[in-house]
Amino acid sequence: MATTEALAEYIKKQLSQYQDEIKVDEIGAVTYLGDGIVRASGLNNAMYGELVQFANGVYGLIQNLERDDVGIIVLGDYDEISEGDTVKRTGRIMEVPVGDDMIGRVVDPLGRPIDGLGEIKSNETRPIEYKAPGVMQRKSVDEPLQTGIKAIDSIVPIGRGQRELIIGDRKTGKTSLAIDTILNQKGQDMICIYVAIGQKQSTVRSQVETLRKYGALDYTFVVEAGPSVPAPLLYIAPYAGSAMGEYFMYKGKDVLIVFDDLSKQAVAYREISLLLRRPPGREAYPGDIFYTHSRLLERSAKLSDDLGGGSMTALPIIETQAGDISAYIPTNVISITDGQIFLMSDLFFAGTRPAVDAGASVSRVGGAAQTKAMKKLSGTLRIDLASYRELESFSQFGTDLDAATQSKLNRGRRTVEVLKQKLHQMLSVSDETVIFYALTKGYVDNVPINNITGYEEFLIKTMHAQYSEIMDEIQNSKDLPKDDSLNQAVKEITDTYIASLNAKNKENPASQIANKISN
Template sequence: MSIKAEEISALIKQQLESYQDGLDVSETGTVTYIGDGVARADGLNNALEGELLQFEDDKGTYGMAQNLESNDVGIVILGDFTQITEGTKVKRTGRIMEVPVGDELIGRVVNPLGQAIDGGTEIHTTKTRPIEHKAPGVMDRQSVDEPLQTGIKAIDALVPIGRGQRELIIGDRKTGKTSLAVDTIINQKGQDVICIYVAIGQKDSTVRAQVDTLQQYGAMDYTIVVSAGPSEPAPLLYIAPYAGAAMGEEFMMNGKAVLIVYDDLSKQADAYRELSLILRRPPGREAYPGDIFYTHSRLLERAAKLSDKLGGGSMTALPIIETKAGDVSAYIPTNVISITDGQIFLDADSFYAGIRPAIDAGTSVSRVGGDAQIKAMKKVAGTLRLDIAAYKELESFAQFGSDLDAATQARLNRGARTIEVLKQGLHELLSVQQEVVILYALTQGHLDKFPVEDVLRYEHELFAFMDASYKQVGDQIAETGNLPSDSSLDDMLNEFDKKFVPTKDSKAEEDAIDSADAAE
C-alpha cells in the first residue's frame, strides 16, 4: 500500500496547526529519585541544560538541570533538599541560573545564591546576571599591561601580576596560599579595585577569621566574600566560583578593575566529581568526569582586560590549587596550570625553613612578565631570578668545600641577602616605591657590607629614613614609574649606610679567632 503525497501534506498541516511557538513554563515533572543533593525527575521533556527548576516543597527549593536523558532529567539541588521526596512535583521556570549583582553586595558575606549569611540585613539588588556566561572573545580584549600590585616583594619582582591576568597560586596544604591572596586583597586599598573572595569548602571558622582580617585592615569596604562551606550540598560548592565570577563581571562590564580569588578549585573539582558520579556520568581519570578541564577553563577564561570600546574594565583571577606532597604533575594541577597565565608555586620545605612567603623562584613564572611591571621595577628586578638560581646551586656545592675563591664567596653572600630581602611578614605590605628602593639597594651592593641578620632591620630603618628625609625619592618613583633621573637615590642610600649601626657579628669574630689559632 502506498502513501499519497496529499496525505503526507495533510498530516504535516495538521501537526503545524497544533504547534505552539513559545515556552510552556508551567510544564511540570515528578521526582523519581532524591539523594546527596541530586534529584531525577520525569515529565520535563522540554527542559534545557542549565535551566532553573523549582520544586513544589514547603520551601520552594530550586534546582538546576544538568543531565538531559531520554527518560528523565538529572537535577542538582541548590540548597536544602531534606523536604524533597519521591513524588514531589518540579516545574520549569524558563530561566537559567542567575545571581544578584551590584554595589549592594560590597562589604557583605553571601552564599553562592547571593543571600546574606553574615547576620546583616537582607540584600536587595536591582540586577542579576547568569552564573554561566560566555567569556569575552579575542577582539573584545586588549593586552595585559597594567600592574596589579600585591605589596609582596617576591611576587611583584619575580612573578608580576597584571590587571586581567590569571595567576595560579599552587602549593601543599598550610604553606601560605590563602595568606598571599588575602594580602593581595588588602593591598588594593585606595587602588579603586573591587575584590571578591570565593571560599569553596573552607571551614566557617576559617572564613570568619579571613573576614575579620579584611575588616581589621579596612578591606571589606571594597570586598565581597562568597562562601560555600563544607556542610553545604555539593552543588553549591560547584557553582560558587561561577557565582563569584558573575558578580565580578558586572563591575568589569562597567569599566572597573576587579580582583577575584578562588580558594580553592581543588575542592570545587571534588564537588563536581561527586555530582557527576551521582548523576551516573562516566568517570575518567581519577574518577573525574571527562569535562573537568572545561569546568575550569570556562570559569578562568572569563578573567580579561576588556578593550577600550567595552570600557576597559578588567577582572584578574587568582585561583588556588592544593597539591599533595608538592606533586604539580597531578591531574587537576596540570589542568589549571595549562589554563592560567603563570603560577606562584609555594614550597613546603622553604616554608618550614622560615622563608616566608615560601615562593619557589625556579618553578614560579608569570607569562605576562615585565608588561605588568613599572619601568623602575623592571630595572632593579631583572637579575634577581638568575641570582637566586646561582645561589641555590652554589649553596649545595659549597657544603662540600671549605676553600672558596673570592668571586664564589661574593655570589654566595649576595644570594643569601637576596633570599633575606624577599622575606616578608604576614600583612606587612609595601608600596611599589618601597619595593623598588630596597631591591635597588640590594642590586647595587649596599647590603653586602652588613650581616645577613641585619637585612630586614636595614630595610625597616631605610624606609623610615626615606619618609623623614628623602620623601621626594619615593614620590618620584610612584609618579613617574621610573628611577630618579638625578643622584638622589644613591645619595640617600650612601647617607643611610653611614648612619646604620650593624649588630655585633659575634660569629665572624669567632671565625677570625679560630683562623688565627690555626695559623699559629
C-alpha cells in the same frame, strides 16, 4: 436601580481587563532522590542549565539530559523532597543578584546574605554561566596589580586582567598571600571578591575579620560555600563569584577575584558527576573537568577600550599533595592560567616566608605587568636566585670556593633574606623600589645577614623622613629618578647604618662574633 447600574459598570470594567492568555507550565515528577541529586521524568523540553522548582520551593539546576529523564542537582536543602513530588520548569537559567550593595557583605553562592546584616537590595542579576570575552574584545595586560609583596612584584609580577595560579601544599601560606594582595588594593580603585570554597567557617570568619580590621571590606565582599553545604553549591560558588565580578568589569572597573580553592570545587564536581552516573575518567574525575575550570577562568580578562577597559584579575588557588604539581588538577589549571606562584613547603618550614619557589614560579605576562623601576631592578633576580640554590647545594660538600663563587653565595643569601616578608606588612611601590635598588647596587652586601630586616626598616624610615621628595617621585612616576639622588641617598643611609652597627659591636663583642658567624 443605582445598584444595578453600578454592578453592570463593574462587570464591564472587569470584562475590559480580562486577558485570555493561557499559561502552561511543564511539570514533571521526581523518580529518584539521593545525595542532592534528583532524577525527574516528564520534563521533555527542559534545557541544560535551566532552573527548576520543586514543590517545597527549593530550586534545582538541570545538568543531565537523557532519553527518559533529566538529572538535577538540588541547590539547597533536599531533605523535604521525596519521590513522586512535582518539579516545575521555570524557563530561566541560573542567575545571581549583583550590584554595589554586595560590597562589604558575606553571601552564599545564591547571593543570599549570611552575615546577619540584613537583606541585600539588588534589582539586577547576571547568569552564573556567561560567555568569556573573545580575542577582539580583549586588550593586552599592561597595567600592574601591586601585591605589596616583594617576592611577587619582583619575580612573578601580576597584571590587571591576568590569571595567576597560587599553588602549593596545605598550610604553606596560599590564602595569606591572596588576602595580603586584597589588603594592598586599598586606595587602588579595585573591587575585590574572595570566594571561599569548602573552607572551614572559622577560617572564613577569621579572614573576614582581617579584612574588616584593615579596612578592606570597603571594597571587598565574600562568597562563602562551607564544607557542610551540598556539593552543588560548592560547584557553582566560583561561577557565582565570577558573575558578580563581571558586573563591575563590564562597567569599566577593575576587579580582583580569589578562588580558594578550585581543588575542592573539582572534588565537588566529581561527586556530582559520579552521582549523575557520568563516565568517570582519570582519578574518577569526569571528562569535562578541564572545561569546567577553563570556562570559569577564561572570563577573567582585560577588556578593550570599546567595552570600557575594565578588567577582572583571577587568583585561583590549587592545593597539591606532597608538592606534586604534575598531578591531574594542578596541570589542568596551570595550562589554563597565565603563570603560577609555587609555594614550597620546605622553604616555608625553613622560615622563608612567603615560600615562593623562584624556579617553579612564572608569570607569562612578565615585564608588561611591572613598573618601570622594578623592571630595571629585578631583571636578573630569578637567575641569581636559581644559580644561588645550585651553588648552595654544591658548597655543602665543603669544597674550597673561589672569590667569585663566594660573592655569588653572599649575594644569594642576602637576596633570600630581602625577599622575606611578615604577614600583613605590604610595601608601597617606592618602598619596594628603594629596597631592591639597595640590593642590586650591592649596598646590602656589606650588611650582616641577621641585620638585614633592621636595615630595611631603617632605610625605608629614613628615606621617608629625609628624602620624601625622592620617594614621592618614585611613587608617582613608577620609575627611578633620572639623576643620581637615589644612589647618594641609599649610600649615605647604608654608611650610617653600618657605622652604627660597628659602634654597637665595639661595645658588645658578642654581637660582633655573631655577625661574623652569620656572614
